[in-house]
Amino acid sequence: MKRIYLFVMMLLCSSALFAQAPSAYSLRVVNQTNCPVFYSVIGDEICVCGRNYQSGIMSLAPGGTATYANTTFFPLPGSYPPIPKGITGALIYSGSPACQNPTTGVVGQPAPACTLPLNYSYLGLGYQCERCSDIRVRWIPANNCQEYAQLIFY
DSSP: OHHHHHHHHHHHHHHHHTOSOSOBSEEEEEEOSSSOEEEEEEEOSTTOOOOSEEOOOEEEOTTOEEEESSGGGSOSSSSOOSSOOOBOEEEEESSOTTSSSOOEEEEEOOTTTOOOOSEEEEEEEOTTSOEEEEEEEEEEOOSSTTSEEEEEEO
């Protein structure tokens, strides 16, 4: 009886450790702010936590939503190949590439699979690099490697 109990406990503990996937297959981005937001997506092979690939910098208008069914839908330039790869997280830029030295943060898949933070906040800049608003970012991780992750700006 002790062996059965030990086996069940080990099984439960091991499944809890791997509850978060190392990457997502798809990404949904939602901008709930009154400012444009700028981001690029990072990732690696499907179900691998890494940064071997990065999309070009993308922007999303205030109140906008973008859904990427897989990484082949990311605009060029970027280092993602033309076949689907994993999505590990996102780099968040305080303004457009035209702004001088926009600050950068990162959010993404959390521990134990990856060690990226789920939250980030910054002072957002508008299209002309003007001060816009304080913005918070939340990454909602995928539970397995075939699911959507969500990137929410609010």
